[in-house]
Structures are given as C-alpha cells and as structure tokens.
Amino acid sequence: DRSLKIAPSILSADFANFGAECEAIEAQGADWVHVDVMDGRFVPNITFGPATCAAIRPHIRGVMDVHLMITPVDPFISAFADAGADVITAHVEAGPHIHRTLQAIRGAGAKAGVALNPGTPAEAVSSLLDMVDLVCVMTVNPGFGGQKFIHSQVDKVRQLRAMIGDRPVHIEIDGGVDPATAPLVAQAGADVLVAGSAVFRGGSVSDPAPYGANIKAI
Ligand code: DX5
Ligand code: ZN
Numbered sequence: 001d002r003s004l005k006i007a008p009s010i011l012s013a014d015f016a017n018f019g020a021e022c023e024a025i026e027a028q029g030a031d032w033v034h035v036d037v038m039d040g041r042f043v044p045n046i047t048f049g050p051a052t053c054a055a056i057r058p059h060i061r062g063v064m065d066v067h068l069m070i071t072p073v074d075p076f077i078s079a080f081a082d083a084g085a086d087v088i089t090a091h092v093e094a095g096p097h098i099h100r101t102l103q104a105i106r107g108a109g110a111k112a113g114v115a116l117n118p119g120t121p122a123e124a125v126s127s128l129l130d131m132v133d134l135v136c137v138m139t140v141n142p143g144f145g146g147q148k149f150i151h152s153q154v155d156k157v158r159q160l161r162a163m164i165g166d167r168p169v170h171i172e173i174d175g176g177v178d179p180a181t182a183p184l185v186a187q188a189g190a191d192v193l194v195a196g197s198a199v200f201r202g203g204s205v206s207d208p209a210p211y212g213a214n215i216k217a218i
Helices: 014-027 050-059 074-082 096-109 153-164 182-188 210-218
Strands: 005-008 032-038 062-071 087-093 111-116 136-137 170-174 192-195
Touching: 014 032, 014 210, 032 050, 032 192, 050 062, 050 074, 062 074, 062 192, 074 087, 074 096, 087 096, 087 136, 096 111, 096 153, 111 170, 136 153, 136 210, 153 170, 153 182, 182 192
Parallel strands: 005 032, 005 192, 032 062, 062 087, 087 111, 111 136, 136 170, 170 192
Antiparallel strands: none
C-alpha cells in the first residue's frame, strides 16, 4: 500500500508516559508508531532497548516500527522481534554483514527495513532490494530529534523509487519532516513519513488535540 502514512517518533514523546503517548497519537491519526533505539555507539545518544519496546507494545494497535541505531545488530534481533516489533530496520552502515542481518530479521518473523545515513549513496542498498520491506532514508544525521532536514536527500529518494521499481518496498523518510518538507519527499516517491518534533509540539497526553492537528498539517 503506497498511500502516505505518518509514523510519529516517540523520541519526541514524554518518556515517562510512553503507553499513554502511543494511545494518544494513534487516536489522533498516526498510521504507524516509530520507535528509535539508540546505543551511544552507532549514534551519540542512548534511548532504550527491547524491554521498553515490549512494555509499549500493548499500547499500540497498529504497526510498531522499530528503528535500530545500534551496532552490532544481530545479537539483539530476536529480542526486538519477541518484543513485538512489526518492522525492524537496521542501518547499512552498522556492520559488514547487512545481508545476514536482514535475513535474520525476516527469519525472526518481522518485516525487514534497511536505513541509509545521509552520507551513504542509494547504490549501497541495490543488492538488498529483494530482501527488504522498507528502505529508510535518513534526512538528518541520526541521533537526535528536532534537526534540520537535509535537502540533498530528496534526489536519493527519487533514485531509490526508480531502483525499487514494482517491488512492494516502502520508502520511509526519517528526520526533519514537517509541513514544508513532507511534500518534497512524498513527491519524490516516499510513502512513510516519520515525524517527531513536528507531531508532538504543542500537545501532551492530557491535551492531545495538537497531535492530530500536527499530523493533518503534514
Ligand atoms: C533521528 C531519529 C528520528 C527522529 C526524528 O535519529 O531516527 O526518528 O526522532 O525526529 P524529527 O522529526 O524531530 O526530526
Ligand atoms: Zn528513526
């Protein structure tokens, strides 16, 4: 399904209230819930791991989209699959054996995603397109929410859409998505838009209506 889907990133949610935040954003129109896992090694920030994913799972009705910004990946795949991740995305830069990693993700029963940092060309995933369900184009350098969208990535999205052809592979955009940048990537062929700060700004679990307005504005 190539219709446009909004995947709010709980990186910008209240970390003390993940369950309620997930329920609130789904009630306000989120299509997927994007979960950013960071290890302080692959990226210069630490968030949380599989236990937190398992804890929030019952609070998400739809797709739990887990973005692993960790290295190594392979020792943790089964833990994230057991936590109930629907999609597990690993970075092509996270190790020398991304092909093995993607095989293991599907082997664990999840959909497989591959992410590319802004400095990595589209060609880095050309040999992987038959074994993924999603390609994530980072439009910021991963590690933090609220960064500025890197415009040079729009052309990469266009290239990937052409490379993917008629394969059933989503193109997800992650970083700096807001009402100004969303149309650029949607037009270039992306169908899943991750947005953290642009969704959560102005709202809270006790006043979630701004989440809905922000999602509609994207
Ligand atoms: C960045 C994360 C993103 C981030 C997006 O490392 O992977 O998912 O939360 O946040 P915004 O939308 O604020 O750029
Ligand atoms: Zn992410």
